[in-house]
Amino acid sequence: MDKRYAIFDMDGTLADSMGYWDGLAEEYLHSRGVAYVPPELLQRTMPLPVRETLELFIREYRLDDTLERAQAELYAVMEGHYRRDIRLKPGAREYLEGLARRGVVMGVASSTAEPLMEQCLRQQGVRDLFRFVLSCESVGAGKDKPDIYHAAARRLGAPGPEAVAVFEDSLVAARTAKGAGYYLVGVYDESVGAHWDELRALADETVRHW
Numbered sequence: 001m002d003k004r005y006a007i008f009d010m011d012g013t014l015a016d017s018m019g020y021w022d023g024l025a026e027e028y029l030h031s032r033g034v035a036y037v038p039p040e041l042l043q044r045t046m047p048l049p050v051r052e053t054l055e056l057f058i059r060e061y062r063l064d065d066t067l068e069r070a071q072a073e074l075y076a077v078m079e080g081h082y083r084r085d086i087r088l089k090p091g092a093r094e095y096l097e098g099l100a101r102r103g104v105v106m107g108v109a110s111s112t113a114e115p116l117m118e119q120c121l122r123q124q125g126v127r128d129l130f131r132f133v134l135s136c137e138s139v140g141a142g143k144d145k146p147d148i149y150h151a152a153a154r155r156l157g158a159p160g161p162e163a164v165a166v167f168e169d170s171l172v173a174a175r176t177a178k179g180a181g182y183y184l185v186g187v188y189d190e191s192v193g194a195h196w197d198e199l200r201a202l203a204d205e206t207v208r209h210w
Contacts, residue, residue: 001099001165001183001185001205003104003163003164003165003183004103004104004105004158004163005104005105005106005153005156005157005158005163005164005165006099006104006105006106006107006164006165006166006167007106007107007108007109007149007152007153007156007164007165007166007167007182008096008106008107008108008109008130008167009108009109009110009166009167009168009169009170009173009187010108010110010112010117010120010121010133011110011111011112012169012170012187012189012191012192013089013167013168013169013187013189014088014089014092014096014108014126014167015086015087015088015089015092015120015124016086016087016088016089017081017082017086017120018169018189018190018191018192019190019191020078020081020085020086021078022042022191024074024077024078024081025037025042025045025053025057026042027077028054028057028070028073028074029057029061032057032061032063032065034061041056041060044056046111046170046172046173046192047111047142047143047144047170047172047173047176048111048136048142048143048144049111049113049135049136049137049142050071050074050075050111050112050113050137051067051071051137052136052142054067054070054071054074055067057070058070075113075116078116079116079119082116082119082120082123083119083123086120087124088124088126089210090209090210091209091210092126092210093124093125093126094210095210096126096129097129099129100129105131105156105157105158106129106130106131106156107130107131107132107133107134107152107155107156108121108130108132108133108134109133109134109135109136109148109149109151109152110133110134110135110136111135111136111137111142111143112135113135113137114133114134114135114137114138117133117135118133121133131155131156132152132155134148134151134152134155136148139151143168143170143172143173143176143177144172144173144176145176146176146177146179146180149161149164149166149176149177149180149182150180153182160181161180161181161182161183162181162182162183164182164183165182165183165184165185166182166183166184166185167185167187167207168184168185168186168187169186169187169188169189169191169192169199170192171192171195171198171199171202174186174199174202174203175202178202178203183204184202184203184204185203185204185205185206185207186199186200186202186203186205186206186207187206187207188206188207188208188209
């Protein structure tokens, strides 16, 4: 990757955390009486902010729940996982430090809420490598739209999408970034392993292991 600017997704790309998010979504639905959660429903939620994911669940299953209560419940559980259980993927820290030494300007753009990202990256000792963290919730659109990438590129000071590498493990998000003109680096994660061949074909380059 020879770009001067880089935008990283967090969960599934830098942090080995998708299993916790997938389990959390299923756990939430099971607690609300949903016996079976189709894998394709979970796949639909991957590029979405937490609020939109919960709105989808509440609407899809006509749950008697408020968005605020459900969100607070999920954030509390994930805060504990980021504090106790979740780590960066092996080699991710060294890769980021190498880019920083080369002068690459980096930011994080994720569907995860900013306080959770801040906690995770600070605990893993890499927060100072990034100029900012930016959530889809702050932008007001999920990664099925390019808004978050454009907002992140502006914060980086990039002259345009062609100067920016976007690192993504989600096929939906990757398609969005690529379609908006960004240099796409596809990152392998077990949670999207079934779509790896599609992601690899779409990407300008790929990372199987950091």
